[in-house]
Amino acid sequence: MSSLPKKKNLLKLIIPSGGATPQPPVGPALGARGVKSMDFCKQFNERTGHLIPGIPIPTAISIQPDRSFTFEIKTPPTSWLLFRAANVDKGSSAPGKTWIGTVSLKHIYEIAKIKHTDGNLQRIPLESICKSALKALACNVLGIGFIHSEHKKYRIKLCLSFICKL
Structure with missing residues (x-):
């Protein structure tokens, strides 16, 4: 086995504000990387709750090797x-x-x-x-x-x- 640390994954998605659901494209993209999509959806919807629903929000999701994640919300395109x-x-x-x-x-x-x-x-x-x-x-x-x-x-x-x- 190699002793090199695993790299974290970076996933970029455009998600409607307040509309993240575990359905495609969010659910399968996160599930393939071992992240619970429901946890992400709850956090994303909380952080975008003050915005008008439906605004496309570019989101960069950083997934660590222990399957925890952080995400950065950017301004609309x-x-x-x-x-x-x-x-x-x-x-x-x-x-x-x-x-x-x-x-x-x-x-x-x-x-x-x-x-x-x-x-x-x-x-x-x-x-x-x-x-x-x-x-x-x-x-x-x-x-x-x-x-x-x-x-x-x-x-x-x-x-x-x-x-x-x-």
Whole structure:
């Protein structure tokens, strides 16, 4: 037998806030690693109870060799926050050609403030997080436009350099 200590497992899941159940995908993923999924579900639902139910929460679950676990809850994905800001449920059926909603610079700033609370993003300047959110829009994958003023709708790629200077 080797005397090397066993490595801990890291499991990453996106779980709806307040909605962790021992059913797939949570139950089988934890059960395969020897963790009682019901214990995790109770703890997760307690820690996300203050959030609106159904928000997708990226969760990193660290499983130790003795089958105990710790988990870290992160902020919702940027794309989900952009959809909420644009007041739409899902992306465009023809991204890059039709826009299903728009967001403003204020929305981008508020999303960046939310994302800045993530542990791994706290050392990154808020401006860089804003740029990252704008680049998600610039790819035209989401089908969400950007309004710089009340009357003009700009293409993201044309105004990205201007906005990032603000």
